Amino acid sequence: MMWKAARTWWKYLGAKAHLRLEETADPKVQLEQAITEARDQHRKLTEQAANVIANQKQAERRLDRVLTEYESTKSSARQALVLVDREWRAGQVEQAGRFEQAATSFAGRLIGLERQVDDLRKLVLDTTQAAEQAKLAVRQNATALQQKLEQREQLLSTLDQAKMHEQMHAAMAQLEASVGDDVPTFAQVQQKIDARLARAQGMAELAGSSIDVQMLEVQRAQADAEAQARLQELADELGLASVRPALVPAPVGHALAVRDVG
Numbered sequence: 001m002m003w004k005a006a007r008t009w010w011k012y013l014g015a016k017a018h019l020r021l022e023e024t025a026d027p028k029v030q031l032e033q034a035i036t037e038a039r040d041q042h043r044k045l046t047e048q049a050a051n052v053i054a055n056q057k058q059a060e061r062r063l064d065r066v067l068t069e070y071e072s073t074k075s076s077a078r079q080a081l082v083l084v085d086r087e088w089r090a091g092q093v094e095q096a097g098r099f100e101q102a103a104t105s106f107a108g109r110l111i112g113l114e115r116q117v118d119d120l121r122k123l124v125l126d127t128t129q130a131a132e133q134a135k136l137a138v139r140q141n142a143t144a145l146q147q148k149l150e151q152r153e154q155l156l157s158t159l160d161q162a163k164m165h166e167q168m169h170a171a172m173a174q175l176e177a178s179v180g181d182d183v184p185t186f187a188q189v190q191q192k193i194d195a196r197l198a199r200a201q202g203m204a205e206l207a208g209s210s211i212d213v214q215m216l217e218v219q220r221a222q223a224d225a226e227a228q229a230r231l232q233e234l235a236d237e238l239g240l241a242s243v244r245p246a247l248v249p250a251p252v253g254h255a256l257a258v259r260d261v262g
Helices: 002-024 027-090 093-176 186-238 252-261
Strands: none
Touching: 027 093
16 A cells, blocks of 8 residues: 555656646747657658668569579579480480489479579568558658648747747736836826826816806906996985995095095
C-alpha cells in the first residue's frame, strides 16, 4: 500500500510539474522543438528507407552475379556434352568418360544455381516492394514535414499577432490603472474634464439668460416710475412739494421744509 501510494504521489507531482511547465513555456520555443523533432523523425525514416533500398540493390547485384554464373555454367555443360559426343564418335571412350564427368559436375552446379536464382528472385521482389514502400513513406513524410514548416510560419505569425494584442491590452490597462498615489487615472482625468465642460456650459447658459434679468430690471424701474408719478399726482392735489423717489435720499433742508409745511 505504501509503495502504491508513493507511486501515485510521484505521478501526481510529475503531472503537476508538467502542467506548470506547459503554463510557463514559450510557445515559440515549443514550436521549434516540435519542428526539430519532426525533422529528426524524417531523417531517421530516410536512413531506414536508404537501408531498405540498399538491401534491394544488393539483392539485385547478387541475382545478376548468380545469373551470370548460371549462364556460364550452362554453357560449360553444353560444351562438355559436345566433347563427350565427339570423343564417343572418335572411339575415345576414356576421354569421353572424363568429359561426361565434367558435364555431370556442371549439371549439378546448374541445379544449385537455379535454386539460388529462384531464391534471389523472390528476395529481389520482396526487397523491391519494401523499397517502394520506404520511398513512398519518405515522400509522404516529406510532404507532412513541409506542411508543418508552412504551419510553423502561420503559427509564428499568429503568435506575433497575439503578442501585439497582449502588449496593446497591457498598455491600455496601464492607462486605465493608477500609476501612483499622486497620479490620477485616465478615467478620473476624463471625469474632471467632463465636469469642467458641464460647468462651462452651465455658465454659458446663465450668461445667455442675463438679458431676461435686465428686462425684469427695466420693467421694475418702469413700475417704480409709474408709482412715483402717481405719488406726485397725489402730492400735487394736496399742495405738497414734489415727491422724490424712495431710493434717492432727500436733502436735509428739503425734509425740514416739508416738516414745517405739515
